[in-house]
Amino acid sequence: MAVATIPTLGGVTLPPPKDQPYKRLYRGGSLQMADGSIVHDLTDATARHSFRLEWVYLSSTQLTTVQTAFDGIKNATAVYVSIRNTSHTVTRPDDGELEVTPMVTGDGDIKFNVSMDLVEDS
Numbered sequence: 001m002a003v004a005t006i007p008t009l010g011g012v013t014l015p016p017p018k019d020q021p022y023k024r025l026y027r028g029g030s031l032q033m034a035d036g037s038i039v040h041d042l043t044d045a046t047a048r049h050s051f052r053l054e055w056v057y058l059s060s061t062q063l064t065t066v067q068t069a070f071d072g073i074k075n076a077t078a079v080y081v082s083i084r085n086t087s088h089t090v091t092r093p094d095d096g097e098l099e100v101t102p103m104v105t106g107d108g109d110i111k112f113n114v115s116m117d118l119v120e121d122s
Contacts, residue, residue, distance in 0.1 A: 005085040007053070009118075010078030012069035015062045019054040020083050027122065048120040049088055051080065057103065057111040066114055070098045077121045090118040 007014045028042035058066065072078050073091050080090040101113040 004083045005081065007083055008079075008081045009069040009090075010072040010080075012065060012072065014053070014066060014069060015055055015058060017053045017083070018056045019052070021052050022082070023050045024048075025050060044122065048122065050093065050120065051082065051088075051090070051118040053116045053118070055112075055114045057105075058114055059111065063100065063112045063114065066116065067098065070116055073118075080118055088118075089121045091121050093117050093119040 004016075006016060007020070024047050026040070026042050026047060027044050028040060030038055030040045032038055055062070055066065069078075070092075077089050077091045080088050082088065096117045096119070099115045103111050103113055105111055
């Protein structure tokens with residue numbers, strides 16, 4: 001049985017995410033030919049990964065931690081250790097933003113739903 005690890009980004013320990021879907025992808029292009037066949041022209045045969053981390057009801061302190069880690073990759077790469085304990089050198093995707101949605105709880109506290117996209121650097 002696999003045991004989840006606490007993820008880190010650039011050495012910053014992140015709060016445990018609610019979800020961490022990932023995609024395995026190849027860089028290059030694909031075309032559908034006239035006969036219906038698909039042709040792939042890969043620039044690199046090595047699989048890359050993209051990740052989406054999602055958190056719900058983070059405290060202000062936890063939000064600051066996530067923001068600090070995200071700020072570290074604003075124009076650089078960093079090592080991301082996933083919940084599967086795999087290491088990847090990542091950066092923000094082309095349209096990568098940190099999405100933050102404030103939520104008011106029944107007690108009147110403010111919590112934050114947050115999502116972050118990462119892409120493995122080549």
